[in-house]
Amino acid sequence: GIAAEKNDSSSDTARSGGTLTLAIDGTSAVNDPAFYTTLGDWMVVDCVCRGLTFISFETNEPTADLAESWTVSDDQLVYTFTLRQGVTFHDGTAFTSADVLASLNRQFNDADKTLPKGSSRPLKGIGDNLAALTAPDAATVVFKLKKPDRTLLGRLSDIGGRIISKAALEKYGAGIGKNLVGTGPFKFASATAGQNVTLEAFDAFRLGKPPIDRLVLQQVTDPSTIVSSLLSGDISATQFTPYSALEQLKGDTSVTVYDTPKSFDAFIMMDVRRIPELAVRKAINLAIDRQALITQAFFGAAVLPDGYTIPPNQDAYDASLADLSKTDVAEAKRLIQEAGATGRTVRLMAASDSWHPKAAQLITQNLTDIGLKVETDSVDPAAYFNRLFDAGDKFHDLMIWERNGYYPDADDMIGSLAKPSGVYGEFMSGFNTLDGSAAYADMLFEAKNIADATARKARYSEIQRAWADKYMTLSMLVCASNPVVSGTDVKDMNWKALGNHRCYVENASV
Amino acid sequence: MKLPTPLIELEKLRVDFGGSGGRRVRAVRDVDLTIYQGETLGLVGESGCGKSTLGRATVRVTEPTGGTIRYLGADITTLRGAHFRQTRAELQMVFQDPFGSLNPRRTVADIVAEPLLRARRTPRPEARRIVDDLLDQVGLGREAGTRRPHEFSGGQRQRIGIARALAPAPTFVVADEPVSALDVSIQAQVINLLADLIRERGLTMLFISHDLGVVRHIADRIAVMYLGEIIEIASRDDFFAGPAHPYGEALLSSVPTLSRQPRRERIELTGDLPDPAAPPAGCTFHTRCRYAVDRCRTEAPALTEVAAGRQVRCHFPLLPVKGPA
Amino acid sequence: MSGETLLEIRGLTVGFDVPAGRLPAVAGVDLSLRRGEILALVGESGSGKSALSMSLVGLNRGPGAHIGGEVLFHGRDLVTAGERELRGVRGKDIAVVFQDSLAALNPTQRIGDQVAEMIRAHRKVTRGQAGRRAEELLGEVGIAGPAQAARAYPHQLSGGMRQRVMIAIGLANDPAVLIADEPTTALDVTIQAQVLRLLTKLQSEHGTAIVLITHDLGVVAEVADRVAVMYAGRIIEQGTRDEVLFDPQHPYTMGLLSSVPRVDGPAVARLPAIAGNPLTGVARPAGCAFAPRCPFAHDACRAEMPPLRRRYGGTAHVDRCVLDDAARTRARGALEVLAP
Amino acid sequence: MTGTWWLVVKRLAAVPLVLLALSTMVFVAVRTLPGSPATGLAAGGSSGTSSAADITANTAKINAALGLDKPLPEQYATFLGDVVHLDLGSSFYGGNDITGLLGDALPATIELTVAAMLIAVLIGMLTGILAALRRGTWIDTATRAIGTVSFSLPWFALGVLGIVVFGVWLRWLPVIGRLPNALDYHPLTNFVLLDAILQDRPELIWPWLQHLIMPATTLALSMAGFITRIVRASVLEVLGDDFVRTARMKGLSPGAILRRHVLRNSSLPIVTVLGLQFGSLLGGSVVTETVFSYPGVGNLLVNGILQRDYPIVQGAALAIALLFTLVNVVVDLLYLALDPRLRKA
């Protein structure tokens, strides 16, 4: 804004001070690691709270954060964390193991008094696998697992693992989401649902006070307004830029468009209960013109899914899987004819926001071209999300969907997508009803705990190939990015993290 | 003189209008009135005193709030359905406004035929014949049937209205100021037409007017209304010889006359008609009556017979013993 | 009573553009108004009474209205006078009392203010002075409790009271001429009597000349000094009250008089009526406009419009009829016009 | 004047009844929206590893916690009871207190709509009166044509156009929000102008106006065209009234006639229309606020609908309807003040 510029003009020498405004998808003004509301609200949690471990997304390895170091027992069942000393929370209290227990127990124990109604507890899964969580002393925390879990360190860096001041938890109880107190670079100042959250730089941040004074996460829902406010300078940066504007923005000198890593999967879920023939599902997979999707729906901010569901920014990415997502219209037609499915009506459901409707239109065309009749339904995201869970929904045959990596690990992608039990296997694709699907649970568990990265990658590739060949319940469309754009004056922003909806702007300046 | 048979008998007829803010106007207050077969009763009174409402209530286009209406001795106050439709045809009305009383979208023949088709359920060809005859009778000529009301002048329209009222061959007609919207020269035409029709068809009529001159030319008896009540009933000649109620007296003396002589004493009323929602206590006329005494302010007089065929609602009626000679 | 001439109207014409052409509402009228007299203008609806009187002060000026001829007032021609000049005359020298008092008063302005506005339009007085004068005026026109009435809104007053208010407005600046356009038509006879008496009282007290427009011949008989009868935009007969009402010369005047239902005299079985309808359209016959309805018309009547002619030497009783005296007497008999 | 007060009281007494009926409508309408928030909450943010059974169980639990498992009549009774206590419940997502949310958002919406109304009335009155006085001339035709066009403008695209032109190309005006993010604003009444005075912070006013002008004008434009038409018609109507002729008879100048007689009387129909049009403004603000990320009730409502956050939708819809109802009460009272004829009780 204009007034903002005026305020800033006082300090033109040092690149410090000022306000950084990020456009976010929405805010309920509730920022609680145990309660998912919007991506934007969780970005606030990123800024306010840090966890035992940290993944910067510039590298995908978990590094030490509030835990200074850790040891893992040989049987992979006991993790002992040594906590960093001298860290203070925004409320002035010192960070100890008591805070860790208080924060993590909210994830593991659904009877915790400080949980608000309807909380989602993202680390619940770890809790299910936990034999004990103890703090032998103020500087040590010990996890005892039931079964080994190689992903523990990574998952602790996730939002659910963020540490909140125990004093604050006791003070605010279930209302903690409105008064979040952590050790992060920014402290909570104010928030208004549906509008914005204002944070202030935390002087005592353990890595030093951030250059900016104030961080505002501003809800902007209208896509064209996002573009306009980037251009007008009302917004400093965002990862919610509409794809169609990228070209325009690239040509504008007032903004920087980053080559954000292709980190999320865009795919079609096929409900095997509706489309029982594998041949038809494969035909559908072969029919899709992914190049058209990349240019016309993603405007270049996507790549072919050469690693099947593992996006290129993850270490299990294996380009040799490219053939699983190849396009062969003739073959597709042949398969359809062979299956006697020519003229069959398939129904396609897509959300009405972002790239989804456009992809739906392109895919409708592709499927029509191979002899299917397509009916589409485009619904608003909330309704769409609900209908995905309803196997009886009329449009449950084909569903366009996307999945971000919550933490950058193959287990989070193929691990959850190919699991027979769970949202994808049970609700959406009905994969669990197919012969042999049960084995995938064990295969995936075994794969994720393979310590050697190369061996693990090979195993994942095997699983993916087999899964796709035998079942084809999921057809990959593309791997795409959440394109980050910022004003040219914004420097040193961790845009790779932002591309994964993670907000690490403690080094950024305006 | 033949023995008068009552055709319409009103008993304690009452019409209330609920206004806004709890304001209730009692437009007609417990009126007792008998209209005899074959007579024309002239109803006069100031604007807003309830003449139209009484007329409308008599033929039930305004539903009375209380009291009874008897037609040929039968109570028709709450009659409904087919029975009522029968009676409906017998009771008709001519309206004041020659513009508002005819549907501008319909042809004259359609307008006149409507009551025949609906109330009398006359077959169409027959109705057509009756309509043609009627149009001739009211002096419009049958060709008028194909035209629409806006092509006619006020007087001609009033003739259409009369034809419509007469179509179902009614026995009783309420004529609500049928000539007051017309110019004098036209007025006379219409009054003559009505007089002829009354004579030819033996109609009984309630003729409402505020023009005493007009009433005098057409009515057999006169009823004077004031603030929702009948205050005097007299034969025409008796009334014009000298009203018995002080209000009638003032009314008659206020009419400007076309005479060269210095007029009789003019009795000028002070003030206006009181608010019908809050009528004065006692005799409703006492606020404007030059003869009023204390009794008039507290005690409401009843309508009493002071002479044969002559009723007055006054404690001290002006007896019409002597004329100005 | 025969004061100096205040208004001299010469060859006044008023035409209105209507879809069918130019409507001759007033088709050439000569008339004069003398100080202190009441001149009654009678005629049927649409005969041009209002059009005539409104054009005197240009109140019906506007696109589509064409006013011609002369209206001389104190040596000025009001027909050609500019709007600004006319504003000085309106309300000050010549005032109008309109018929429908409910419509003619501003519904959202207090009575007192509406009267005071008239005063302040032409005099340099303070708001307070004007207000006090307004109350006085309301008292003068016979409104009981003028202070209270001044604070009322038009709808809170009765028709008779409102008509008095209109008169008070008309008289506010003591005009030389008051045009009263059917001031009592909407009123009951009892109220009409009050208002008429007020008008005559004011006329005699202030010496105001009044143009009284009405179609009620009874009213004319009661208050007028002189009478002009209009038919189809023209004056067809003019004279003193007694001349016109009791010695009518034009068959139209005769018919008009005979068809009035009266409360005195014998109650006749049939009213002698004028047949046919008044002329309202754009087209006018070549000859006498009344000829189509006139039972005594002959060829000469249809040839050309008869000029206004004086009947008796010396008097100002004029008419537009070609019939000779004998024919007129026959006509009077046939129409049962009451003998004087 | 007791009659007048009686009317006022009666009019105000009707408001709670209207609100009761409105609440019912809102309750019913909101519950017919497809999709339930529980599933969204249950699955939201989960890493996809939770099992279907988990989600189903969680959905049921959330439903219970939110009271969505109760029979509708019971939900309704609870809802009504709460409304009576001015407790509009709390948001499904994070339990924000709806009354508090509305406390933040309503003043913003009121500022926006009132500003739009003022702009529209100003433009509409001026042009309407001009057109009426110059009836039949080219000025009249032009005004009417422009008015009709502005009245028909696709309001949904107008804001975007404004943003592009004034925000991006010319950079005259900010394109989002209500105040600059860099500015410290600690709401007291949450009406910026009022707070600027109460807190003695005049520096708030200019940026506030800058943020207000574009959304308000966007909203106002279509309405201005409409007002032009109404004003023109009603001025013409009054010009033909008899009392205007009386005023001319008095020898008043055209200016005085316009001021003292025409304007007040022609404002009667205009005021009614304004009341009704305020509804369109509120409706339009739903879209405008989204486009300008303006922190008002409309924005809240759209979010609520998108998230199936019933209490927010209920609260926001109720607030909008309440605002509208109140405006119409004000209009009625204004009417009463303007038209003495109505005071006769």
Add this chain to the structure above:
Amino acid sequence: MSESTTTSGLRGALAARRLGRGPLAAGSWIVVALFVLVAIAGPLLVTADPTRNTADALLPLGASGHLLGTDDLGRDELARMVHGARPLLLVAFLSTGLAALLGVGIGMIAGYAGGKVEWVLMRLMDLALAFPSMLLIILIVSAWSPGVGSLVTGIGTALAPGLARLARALAAREAGRDYVLAARLGGTRAPRILVQEVLPNMAGPMLAQVVMTLSIAAGFAAGLSYLGLGIQPPTPDWGYMVQAGQEFLYRAPRLVVLPAAATLIFVVACNFVGDDLRDALDPKGTR
């Protein structure tokens, strides 16, 4: 008398050629007629498939084979514009029809019946009016799945109360007229009185208002499609095209301008036609 001899009201107005006088009015009638024509016959004339995606995305105006260029999915813009007229007009006309049916029906009954019936009906209408129509429509439409049906229901319902108010006032005015009393005296029953006496006499002002409503309905239809609550892609629809084209505001403004201008022209023309009808039918001529 100088007027035609057998007609009155609307027919009279038409016969007297009072409609469509002046270039603005005449032009508007022609424009509306053209739009209707395009909606009905246009799709038969334009052969290109408006939903056929091609690789030739965002071709400029006048590109070979694509007079108006192509959109972001390579679809022929001319075909989309022509086909896009249909849903808008369909929704506008149907929802206006529904609003007229509901509004005139309810208003007429309320105005004629008076008393309690009127009170109940009009309070219902007041309630509906207490919601800004946009809000009401959004609630109705989002309760159903978006499409022509829900649009028509939503817009029709939301616009009905406004018409009902006018219909009530007109019907009450007519019901107080003596000719209605006369019809009752003549034994005509209420339904027939409504149809035969009341309706024809309120038709003039009502019709003008209905045409105005048509323009409002068209505005809403486009607006809702713009919000994604209306006609669903890939069916071409102007409102949605504006929304979809907005992404390319800087690169291919025509994708926004064409459908927005078409909508605007239609709505404006409807307004002028409504004006013209009102002028022609208004006895007072106040315009």
